[in-house]
Amino acid sequence: MKGQLNHPHLLGIQHLPLEDILLIFQTTDNFLKIQQGPIRKVPTLRDLTVVNLFFESSTRTRFSFELAERRLSADILNFSADSSSVSKGETLLDTVNNLIAMKVDMIVLRHPDPGAAIYLSNHIQANIINAGDGTHEHPTQALLDSFTLMRLWGSLQDKKIAIVGDIRHSRVALSDIFAFTKLGAQVQVCGPKTLIPPFMESLGVSVSYSLDNTLAWCDAVIMLRIQSERQEMAYYPSLREYTLQYSLTRERLEKQHKIIPILHPGPINRGVEITSELADSPQALILEQVENGVAVRMAVLYLLAGVPGAQ
Numbered sequence: 001m002k003g004q005l006n007h008p009h010l011l012g013i014q015h016l017p018l019e020d021i022l023l024i025f026q027t028t029d030n031f032l033k034i035q036q037g038p039i040r041k042v043p044t045l046r047d048l049t050v051v052n053l054f055f056e057s058s059t060r061t062r063f064s065f066e067l068a069e070r071r072l073s074a075d076i077l078n079f080s081a082d083s084s085s086v087s088k089g090e091t092l093l094d095t096v097n098n099l100i101a102m103k104v105d106m107i108v109l110r111h112p113d114p115g116a117a118i119y120l121s122n123h124i125q126a127n128i129i130n131a132g133d134g135t136h137e138h139p140t141q142a143l144l145d146s147f148t149l150m151r152l153w154g155s156l157q158d159k160k161i162a163i164v165g166d167i168r169h170s171r172v173a174l175s176d177i178f179a180f181t182k183l184g185a186q187v188q189v190c191g192p193k194t195l196i197p198p199f200m201e202s203l204g205v206s207v208s209y210s211l212d213n214t215l216a217w218c219d220a221v222i223m224l225r226i227q228s229e230r231q232e233m234a235y236y237p238s239l240r241e242y243t244l245q246y247s248l249t250r251e252r253l254e255k256q257h258k259i260i261p262i263l264h265p266g267p268i269n270r271g272v273e274i275t276s277e278l279a280d281s282p283q284a285l286i287l288e289q290v291e292n293g294v295a296v297r298m299a300v301l302y303l304l305a306g307v308p309g310a311q
C-alpha cells in the first residue's frame with residue numbers, strides 16, 4: 001500500500017479533497033481484505049502511540065477506532081473525561097499538551113463542542129482525527145457510509161441518497177452531504193421543518209417534509225435518530241406524532257415497489273425512526289457499515305501516519 005493524505009489531520013469532509021477520499025477508499029479495500037483473512041493484525045503502526053480522547057459517549061466509533069489501532073499494532077491510550085483531570089478543571093489544551101509530552105503521535109477526538117478538533121489542530125503537534133464534534137462533522141462515519149454504498153453500487157455518480165430525521169442536530173448528516181455530493185450523488189434531506197436547518201439548500205441538497213415522497217425519489221435511505229440530548233426545546237408535538245410521520249416501516253416501503261437499501265449510523269432507537277423488523281431485514285446495511293468502519297479507520301490512521309503532524 002502506498003500514498004499519503006494532503007493534510008496532517010482529518011477534521012471534516014468539507015475541505016477533504018476528492019482525491020484523498022478516493023485514496024482512503026482504495027486503502028480501505030486492502031484493509032478490508034486483510035480483515036476478512038486469517039491474520040487480521042499488521043505491524044504497520046508498530047512505533048506509533050494513539051490516544052482515543054472521548055469527551056462524549058460512544059460505542060461504535062470508539063471500539064472501531066480502538067480495533068483499527070490494535071490491528072495496525074499501534075500503542076493505545078484510552079481517555080474518558082469522567083475519570084481524568086478534566087473533572088478537576090483542566091482545559092482540553094492542557095490535557096492534550098500533557099499527553100503530547102508523553103510522546104503521543106495521533107489523537108482521535110470526540111467532543112461535544114463543534115470545532116474542538118479544528119481548535120486542537122491549531123495548537124498541538126500531532127495528527128488529529130475528528131471522531132465527531134458536536135453538531136458539526138463526523139468524517140469517518142461519512143467515509144464508511146460512502147464506502148458501503150460504493151461497494152453496493154460501484155459508484156455514487158447520479159445516485160439519489162435520502163437522509164431522514166433530525167438533520168438539525170446531526171453531524172453525520174452534514175458530513176454525509178459533503179461526502180455524497182463530492183462523489184457525484186444527489187442528496188435529499190427529509191424530516192419535520194423544525195429539524196431541518198434553513199441553510200440546507202445552500203449545500204446543494206433538496207429538502208422534503210414527506211417521507212413517502214422521499215422514498216419514491218431515492219435509491220438508498222439513511223435513517224437518523226432523534227438526538228434528544230442536543231435538543232434544548234421541543235421540535236415536534238410528541239414522539240408518537242414524529243414516529244407516525246417519519247418512521248420507516250414495512251408498509252411504507254412496500255408502497256414503493258422497489259428495494260431501497262437502508263443505512264443507519266447507530267445508535268438505533270427501534271420503533272422510533274425505524275421498526276425492528278426493518279432494522280434486522282436483509283435490505284438494512286447497518287452491520288455492514290460497522291464492519292466497513294474498522295477498515296475505513298485503519299485506512300485513515302495508516303494514511304495520516306505518513307503525514308507529519310503540524311500546527
Ligand code: CP
Nearest residue numbers: 058059060061265266
Ligand atoms: N455512529 C456513531 O458515531 O456511533 P457512536 O456514537 O456509538 O460512536
